Amino acid sequence: MKVIKRSGVEEKFDIQKIVSAITHANADVAEEEKLTAEQIDELAARVQDKCKKRKRAMNVEEIQDLVENELMSMDAFNLARKYITYRYNRALIRKSNTTDAQILSLIECNNEEVKQENSNKNPTVNSVQRDYMAGEVSKDVTKRILLPQEVVEAHEEGIIHFHDADYFAQHMHNCDLVNLEDMLQNGTVISGTLIEKPKSFSTACNIATQIIAQVASNQYGGQSITLAHLAPFVQISREKITKDVREELEITGVEMNEEQISKIVEKRLRAEIKKGVQTIQYQVVTLMTTNGQAPFVTVSMYLNEVEDEKVKEDLAIIIEECLKQRYEGVKNEQGVWITPAFPKLIYVLEEDNVRPGTKYWYLTELAAKCTAKRMVPDYISEKIMLRDKGDAYVCMGCRSFLTPDRFTDNGIGNIAKAKNYVPGKHKYFGRFNQGVVTVNLVDIACSSNKDREAFWKIFDERMNLCHRALRCRHERLLGTPSDAAPILWQYGALARLAKGEKIDRLLYDGYSTISLGYAGLWETVYYMTGKKMTEPEGTAFGLEVMQKLNEYTGKWKKAENIDYSLYGTPLESTTYKFSKCLQKRFGIIEGVTDKMYITNSYHVKVTENIDAFDKLKFESQFQRLSPGGAISYVEVPNMQNNIPAVLKLMQFIYDNIMYAELNTKSDYCQCCGYDGEILIVKDEDGKLVWECPKCHNRDQSKLNVARRTCGYIGTQFWNQGRTEEIAERVLHL
Numbered sequence: 001m002k003v004i005k006r007s008g009v010e011e012k013f014d015i016q017k018i019v020s021a022i023t024h025a026n027a028d029v030a031e032e033e034k035l036t037a038e039q040i041d042e043l044a045a046r047v048q049d050k051c052k053k054r055k056r057a058m059n060v061e062e063i064q065d066l067v068e069n070e071l072m073s074m075d076a077f078n079l080a081r082k083y084i085t086y087r088y089n090r091a092l093i094r095k096s097n098t099t100d101a102q103i104l105s106l107i108e109c110n111n112e113e114v115k116q117e118n119s120n121k122n123p124t125v126n127s128v129q130r131d132y133m134a135g136e137v138s139k140d141v142t143k144r145i146l147l148p149q150e151v152v153e154a155h156e157e158g159i160i161h162f163h164d165a166d167y168f169a170q171h172m173h174n175c176d177l178v179n180l181e182d183m184l185q186n187g188t189v190i191s192g193t194l195i196e197k198p199k200s201f202s203t204a205c206n207i208a209t210q211i212i213a214q215v216a217s218n219q220y221g222g223q224s225i226t227l228a229h230l231a232p233f234v235q236i237s238r239e240k241i242t243k244d245v246r247e248e249l250e251i252t253g254v255e256m257n258e259e260q261i262s263k264i265v266e267k268r269l270r271a272e273i274k275k276g277v278q279t280i281q282y283q284v285v286t287l288m289t290t291n292g293q294a295p296f297v298t299v300s301m302y303l304n305e306v307e308d309e310k311v312k313e314d315l316a317i318i319i320e321e322c323l324k325q326r327y328e329g330v331k332n333e334q335g336v337w338i339t340p341a342f343p344k345l346i347y348v349l350e351e352d353n354v355r356p357g358t359k360y361w362y363l364t365e366l367a368a369k370c371t372a373k374r375m376v377p378d379y380i381s382e383k384i385m386l387r388d389k390g391d392a393y394v395c396m397g398c399r400s401f402l403t404p405d406r407f408t409d410n411g412i413g414n415i416a417k418a419k420n421y422v423p424g425k426h427k428y429f430g431r432f433n434q435g436v437v438t439v440n441l442v443d444i445a446c447s448s449n450k451d452r453e454a455f456w457k458i459f460d461e462r463m464n465l466c467h468r469a470l471r472c473r474h475e476r477l478l479g480t481p482s483d484a485a486p487i488l489w490q491y492g493a494l495a496r497l498a499k500g501e502k503i504d505r506l507l508y509d510g511y512s513t514i515s516l517g518y519a520g521l522w523e524t525v526y527y528m529t530g531k532k533m534t535e536p537e538g539t540a541f542g543l544e545v546m547q548k549l550n551e552y553t554g555k556w557k558k559a560e561n562i563d564y565s566l567y568g569t570p571l572e573s574t575t576y577k578f579s580k581c582l583q584k585r586f587g588i589i590e591g592v593t594d595k596m597y598i599t600n601s602y603h604v605k606v607t608e609n610i611d612a613f614d615k616l617k618f619e620s621q622f623q624r625l626s627p628g629g630a631i632s633y634v635e636v637p638n639m640q641n642n643i644p645a646v647l648k649l650m651q652f653i654y655d656n657i658m659y660a661e662l663n664t665k666s667d668y669c670q671c672c673g674y675d676g677e678i679l680i681v682k683d684e685d686g687k688l689v690w691e692c693p694k695c696h697n698r699d700q701s702k703l704n705v706a707r708r709t710c711g712y713i714g715t716q717f718w719n720q721g722r723t724e725e726i727a728e729r730v731l732h733l
Contacts, residue, residue, distance in 0.1 A: 001048075002057040002685050010057060012685070018044040018067060025082040033078050043070045054583065055686060056596050056720050062584055135166025142168045146476070151469045158581025159462065161438040161574050162469055163517070167220040171480040173512070175221030175396035176494055179418060179430035181229040183211055183492040186419040190214055190487065200240060204233040205276035209283035215493050216295035218485035221433065222397020222712075224298040224346075227318050228305035229429075234273065234314035241268045270317070277321045284343045285330055294342050296712065300394035302348035303360060304382060319347075319363055323377070327370040332668065332704055336675075339666035339706040341713045345370075345377035346394055349654040368646040371662050372639040375706065375713055378631070378661035381654045388624050388658055393428045395659070398711025399570060400629040402431050403563050406510040415505050416495035430494050431511055435473035437466050438517030438569040440578050441524040441545065442598055446586040450528060456548075463552045470514055474562060478504055510563045515628045516553050517569035519578065520598040521545060522605045527592045534604060534618060546602065546625040553628075565628025568601030570710025575600070576721025595728075596721040600710060601630060606725055612636065612732035613652055620657040631711050632660045634732040639664060645733065661708065663729075668704040671697040678705050680727040688723045 001013040022040050035043070047066045051058045064087055071080035142165045143152045155162045164174070184204055187196045188211065198204040208225065215223050242265050249256060256264075284297055301319045306312040326345060329337040347367045353360035367377050385392040395401045405427055407413060414421040416430050439462050448455035482489035482497040489497050495506060506512055521542055522533050531538035546566075553564040571578070575597040582593040599605050602622035604615055612634040619632040639646050639662070646662065653660045667678040672695035681691045683698075690705055691698050706713050707726055718726065 001052055002687060003063065004057050004059040013048070013051065013058075015044050015048050018047055018063070021086075022067065022071075022079075022083065025079055025086060028082050029078045033076065035074070035076060035079065039074070043067070043074070046070055052686075053588075056580075057687065059580075062580070065584065138167060138169040139165045147472055148468065150465065151472065154465055154469075157585070158440055158578045159443050160440065160466055160469060161517070161519075161569075161571075161578070162472075163436040163438065164220050168473075168476060171477060171484050172218070172220055173477060174219065174433040174435045174515075175400050176215070176219065176223055176432035176488075177394065177396055177402070177429045178211065178215055178223050178225050178493050179420070180208060180211065180225045181429065182418050182420040182496075184208070184229060184233070186492065188487075188491045188493075190491075198233060199236060200272065201230065201233040201237040202272050202276040202279065204230055205279045206283075209280055209287065211487070211493065212284060212295050212297050213287045214487040216297070218488055219432075222296040222298060222344075222400070224300060224394050224396055226300040226302060226305060226394060226429070227322065228300070228302060228315055230276075231306055231311050231315035231318060234269070234317065235311070237272050238265060238269050241265050241272070270321075273317055273321050274325075277318065277325055280343070281322075281325050281340075282330070285340045296344075296397055297342055298344040298346055298394065298397055300346050300348070301377065302350075302380075302382075302392070302394065303353065304348070304350050304392070316360055316363060320366060323347075323363070323366045323370045326374055326376060327366070329374060332670070334670055336668055336670075336673075336704075338668050338704045339374045339713065339715075341706065341715045344398060344712055346380055347377035348380045348382050348392065348394075349650060350382040354651060354654045364650065365643070365647065368643050368650060369640075372643060372646050372664065373666070375662070375664055375666060375708060378659070378711075379650055379653050380659050381657065383654055384620075384656070384658040389627070391426055391428070395629065395631075396433055399631040399659070400433050400513075400515065400567060401565075401627065402428055402433075402513055403510060403565055403627065405431070410509065412509045415509065415511060416497075418492070418496060430492075431513075432494055432506075434477055434507065434512050434514040435470075436515040436517045436567060436569065437469040437473065438519055438567075438571075438574070439463070439466050440520060440582075440598075441518055442520035442527070442578070442582055442592065443585070445524040445527040446582065446589065446592065448528070452528070455528060459545075459548065463549075466516055467552070467556055470516065470556075470564065474507060474514055477507055478502075480504075508561050513563045513565045513628060515565055515567035516549065517567045518549060519569045519571050519575070519601060521602045521622070522599040523592045527589065532608070534608070534610065539618075542602070542622065543625070546622060550625060550627075566626050567628035568603075568623075568626040568630035570631075570712075571598070571600050572710050572714075572722060573719050575725065576719045579721050595724060597725040602626060603632070606635075606729045609730055610732060612649060615732050616649075616652060616657050616660055623658060630659065632657055633663050633708065634660070635663045635729045636733045637664070637731055639733075649733070661711075663708040666706045669695060669697055670702040670704065671695050671699070678703055680723060688720055688727065690717065 002010050003013050004010050019040055022043065026034050047063065047070060050066055051063060068080055068083060071083060146168060151162060154160045184207065185197055187194065189195065190210055195207055198207055208230065245261055245264050285294055287294060303312055303315060306315050330340045332338045352358045353364045355361065371377060382392045389404055391404055407427060418430050421427065444455060444458050444462055447458050480503045482501050482503060483499060488494045489503055490499065524545065525533040525538045525542045529538050529541050533539060533542045549566050553566050556564040578598050579596050586593055588594050602619060604610055604619065615634055616632055623630045623632055649662065665677045668675050669678065669692035672692060674692050674694040678690050679693050680688050683689050689698050690700060690703055697703065700717055706715050
C-alpha cells in the first residue's frame, strides 16, 4: 500500500508513523485520558484497514482525517484536540512556503500526482519540468492572491474545479479556432519576421506548422485548423508546376500534348501534397511548445466548407493524403509504426460522402480504415449539427464548441479587424474560449442526502459559486493588451488589433465563449433516483439537471452579454481528485463514490453494458443540451478486419448524433515486439500498472500505449483514477 505525501512524492505506507504521531500527542494529555500502547496500536491498525479498503494510494491529509475520526469514536476528545492542534500548527508552517517541496519533487521526478497529471506530457523532460515549476508558482499566487477564498476552498474540496490554475496568473485564454485563412492569404508576422502569402502548397503547410507552434505557446488549451484553408494553395502549386514543366520541355525540345503534360503535372503535384501533409504530420508530432509538449491541435476535414467545386476536389486530395499518412502512423525509436497522439483529426460526414455511390464515399471508406487502426478521425455529422446549431463547423480542440455568432444580427461587425471578414456571413475561425469552471454534480447530490428540495437549493448555491469563479476568469482577461500575444491578437490568428490595443471588445457580443463545465451526471442520477440514467425515471431527472444548467448559462449570458455556455468537461486527472474528495466527504457509496473516478459529463458509465448504437442514440439527447462542448464515444474491439461495421457506425452517427468517436487500442512493447493490447494489472501494493502480456514488461518508458482519454489520445500514461476507468471500460460492439 502506498501513501502520497504533501509534496506529491509516493512512498510505502508505514503504520509506525501513525503510532508515533498519536504517541506524541498522547504525552500531552492528563494521565487518566491517555491511551495505552495497545489501544494506540489497535487504532493504527483500524486506520490501516480502512486505507486498504480504499484500494488506492491515500494522501497524508486523508489518513490524518481517519485518525481523528478514530480518536473521536473512542471518546478520546482531549487527545483528538491535541492531535488537531498539532496538524493546524504544521499547516501554518507549510503555508509560509507552499511551493518549495513540490518544485523539488518535480525536478527529481518524484511527484507521483504531477507525473500522471497530463497523459501527453513527459515529466522527465526539462521543458515539461520548467512548465510544471512555473505552474506551481502560478497556482500558489492564484490561490493566495488572485482568487476569492471561497473559490479556492471549493476547488480544493472538489466541489468545483477551477481549470488550469497553473496558467491563471498570466493573461491567457483556453482554446480557439485559428484563422489560418487570413494569416496565409494576407500575411502574418512570426517572431518579428514578416511572412507573406506562400507561393506553393508545401510552403503553406510549413507556415501552418509554425503558426500552430506559436499559437500553442501563447495559450493553454487546444486549437483547431481546417484543411479547407490550405486547399486554395493546391491550384497555386499546380500552376507553378505547369509553368516549370513547359519550360523544361522547351529547354529539352521534347514535344508533348496537353494530356501528357497534365499527367506529369498531376504526378508532381501529388508528390508536393504528400510532402506538405507530411510536414504537418511530423512537425506537429515533433514540435515542442514552451509548455513542454506537442501542440494540442485538431485538423478539420470538411468538404462543404469549400464552395468552389474545383477547390473542393483539391481539398479531397489533401484529405485523402492526410488519412493515408495517419493510417501509416509514425515510427517510434525502434522504427516501428505506432499511433501518434497528434494532430487529432475530425472528418465531417455529409450528403456527398456518407453513402455508397456518393462522390466522396472513397474518402469515408479510407477514414473508416484509419479509425479502425489509429483511433482517428472522429466524426461530426453535418446533418445533425445544422439541425442543432444552424451551422456546421469544427470544435476548438477536442470538444469545445463556439456558439453561432451574433455579428450580423446585431450589426456588431468585424470587431477582430480580420482581413477575411465577410459581412453577413457567420464567423467561427478567429474566435476563442475564455476558460472553464466545472461543477461536481455528484457532490451536490450527496450533500442533499437524496432530498430533491435540498438538491435544487444546493444546486442554486453551486451555480452562483461557479458564476463568481467564471467571472474571475473573464475579469482576468479584461484589460489584456494585444502585445501579450502578438501572434494571437495582432497578426491574425484571432485578431488584427493595433499594438497596445486591449482585447476587451472580443470578450463580449458572442465573439468568445466562457464555459460552465459539469461532471458526474450518471452518479448524480443514480444517487438521487436509485435508477440508472438509461432507465426512464433516471433519464427524466438527468435531462432536468441539464435543462437547469442551461437556464443558468442563458440567464448569465442575457444579463452580461457574455456567451456563457454549457460544456461537458473532459475530466482527465480531475476525475481522480473529485473521486477522492467525494470519498473523504461522504465515504463509500455503492454505485456513486466507490470508484477512483466519476463519469465524464453526461456519458453512460463505462461499466454499463449497452449496445454501441443504443449508446449513441441515448447520449445524443444529452449532447444536444451541452452546446458549449461535448463528444460521445463507443468502445470497440479491433475492427481492422470489419470495416463494413465501422462504416455502419459512421452512418448511424450521421443520422443520429452531432459528434462521436470510436475507441480502439493501439499498443506496442519495445522489449519483445508484442503489438497487441497492453494490459492493466495490479502490483504487489495494489497499484494499477501497465504490463505486456507476452514478456510482462512494466517499464512505461519501453511501452507505447495509446488510449482515448477525454477526446484526445493520450500516450504518456494516466493517474490511478483514470487508469481504473480505462481498465473497466466495456465493449459496446
